[in-house]
Amino acid sequence: MKPPPFSYHDPRTVADAVALLGRLENAKLLAGGQSLMPMLNMRFVQPDHVIDLNGIEGLSYLREGGNALEIGAMTRQRDIEHSDLVRTRCPLMHEAILQVGHRQTRNRGTLGGSLCQLDPAAELVAVAAALDGTVGITGPKGRRELPFAEFPAGYMTPALEPDEVLTDVRFPLWAKGHGHAFVEFSRRHGDFAVVSAAALLEADRAGSITRASVTVAGTGPAPVRAREVERALVGSRASDELIRDACESLRAIDAVGDVHAPAAYRQQLAVVLARRALKTAHSRIT
Amino acid sequence: MAETRKIALTVNGRRREAEAETRHTLADFLRQQLGLTGTHLGCEHGVCGACTVLLDGRSVRSCLMLAVQASGHAITTVEGVAPGKTELHPLQEAFRDNHGLQCGFCTPGILMTLLEFLREHPDPTEEEVRIALSGNLCRCTGYQGIVAAALDAARRLRGAKRG
Numbered sequence: 001m002k003p004p005p006f007s008y009h010d011p012r013t014v015a016d017a018v019a020l021l022g023r024l025e026n027a028k029l030l031a032g033g034q035s036l037m038p039m040l041n042m043r044f045v046q047p048d049h050v051i052d053l054n055g056i057e058g059l060s061y062l063r064e065g066g067n068a069l070e071i072g073a074m075t076r077q078r079d080i081e082h083s084d085l086v087r088t089r090c091p092l093m094h095e096a097i098l099q100v101g102h103r104q105t106r107n108r109g110t111l112g113g114s115l116c117q118l119d120p121a122a123e124l125v126a127v128a129a130a131l132d133g134t135v136g137i138t139g140p141k142g143r144r145e146l147p148f149a150e151f152p153a154g155y156m157t158p159a160l161e162p163d164e165v166l167t168d169v170r171f172p173l174w175a176k177g178h179g180h181a182f183v184e185f186s187r188r189h190g191d192f193a194v195v196s197a198a199a200l201l202e203a204d205r206a207g208s209i210t211r212a213s214v215t216v217a218g219t220g221p222a223p224v225r226a227r228e229v230e231r232a233l234v235g236s237r238a239s240d241e242l243i244r245d246a247c248e249s250l251r252a253i254d255a256v257g258d259v260h261a262p263a264a265y266r267q268q269l270a271v272v273l274a275r276r277a278l279k280t281a282h283s284r285i286t
Numbered sequence: 287m288a289e290t291r292k293i294a295l296t297v298n299g300r301r302r303e304a305e306a307e308t309r310h311t312l313a314d315f316l317r318q319q320l321g322l323t324g325t326h327l328g329c330e331h332g333v334c335g336a337c338t339v340l341l342d343g344r345s346v347r348s349c350l351m352l353a354v355q356a357s358g359h360a361i362t363t364v365e366g367v368a369p370g371k372t373e374l375h376p377l378q379e380a381f382r383d384n385h386g387l388q389c390g391f392c393t394p395g396i397l398m399t400l401l402e403f404l405r406e407h408p409d410p411t412e413e414e415v416r417i418a419l420s421g422n423l424c425r426c427t428g429y430q431g432i433v434a435a436a437l438d439a440a441r442r443l444r445g446a447k448r449g
Contacts, residue, residue, distance in 0.1 A: 001330045005288050008308035008354055037350040038331035054355060102421025104335060107344040189420045
């Protein structure tokens with residue numbers, strides 16, 4: 001229950017971190033450490049090198065730019081939780097982050113660390129999918145961008161080359177007055193969700209839905225956008241019946257069964273949580 | 287030979303310099319090298335909260351960071367909570383008076399969590415206290431006494447501020 005021996009590196013720039021990744025065999029990046037440290041303590045991972053990103057300047061920021069929220073990969077979850085900008089302009093993220101772990105883990109845990117760990121039920125992963133985020137990735141040839149939808153390459157595996165670092169994330173903002181909700185079912189407060197659902201809605205003056213985003217996470221290896229539900233809503237006036245009927249399609253969602261819940265239970269949760277998220281999001285449209 | 291690195295940090299207001307093994311967690315460093323065994327290790331994978339300390343005033347699990355990462359920072363452990371050798375902090379007094387501890391194993395982590403929480407939320411509701419404590423496991427006292435102690439401590443600290 002102690003980390004195995006490794007060499008510790010604390011680069012000061014992203015370029016140095018990338019160079020280290022290119023040069024060193026069996027190296028792991030250390031961000032907030034709230035997932036890597038337990039794995040080290042339990043020796044689930046045994047890297048020869050740990051590259052600590054905490055000493056790199058300029059990876060922790062939170063700002064509005066180009067009608068999007070721009071967040072540095074090393075921004076602590078706590079800083080997102082306490083950000084007025086996030087609370088007022090991206091309330092979905094605020095609601096979700098209150099359900100990420102506990103205050104002690106949010107004080108260390110980072111946005112980038114959570115996205116790269118890519119736990120299928122992680123709240124921030126679901127939020128990135130719901131908001132159509134774009135990730136900024138830096139490697140030896142410079143920076144590239146990738147839509148978040150293409151970031152999960154498999155179960156807990158981000159689409160990063162071995163010598164690339166996630167450096168920043170852009171979350172497009174929804175119109176002021178949009179409705180939002182993030183709901184999840186977990187055994188205990190602070191646990192990863194068994195299933196979660198995120199909903200965003202915009203409506204015109206007559207009450208017709210003009211834009212919808214519905215995401216379900218925890219059913220499979222990565223969050224799923226419920227396109228069929230979104231299509232069923234856009235162009236109609238939202239009502240409890242419309243939402244209920246639209247969410248029925250999620251009963252057939254691909255779902256895995258494991259020790260926490262069988263597949264059929266996850267499918268049921270997907271239907272119920274998407275419905276609850278949409279009803280709440282609808283009620284919050286102003 | 288394990289890799290080591292010289293680190294300098296402030297622990298409970300006192301500047302400390304030491305040679306730390308790079309693979310050592312902050313918790314092991316505090317306990318083994320500085321002899322501060324008030325910080326307890328329960329699960330060593332970030333679930334139980336017993337090892338919670340303050341890093342620059344923010345509660346963190348000391349089993350989930352490396353000692354070398356604390357270099358240049360200020361750490362407060364449970365040994366740094368009481369104002370003197372014969373005096374308890376109002377939070378500690380509230381725990382004593384409300385049966386907030388039995389075996390005491392989880393207590394240091396709970397105190398450190400509440401120090402930060404009560405600073406940010408001087409007048410919390412019971413539900414807020416329970417959510418704040420959701421990352422600290424207690425297996426014997428029962429949370430009722432702990433929650434009562436936290437609410438009592440909030441009252442005492444508010445009173446102390448006014449007085």
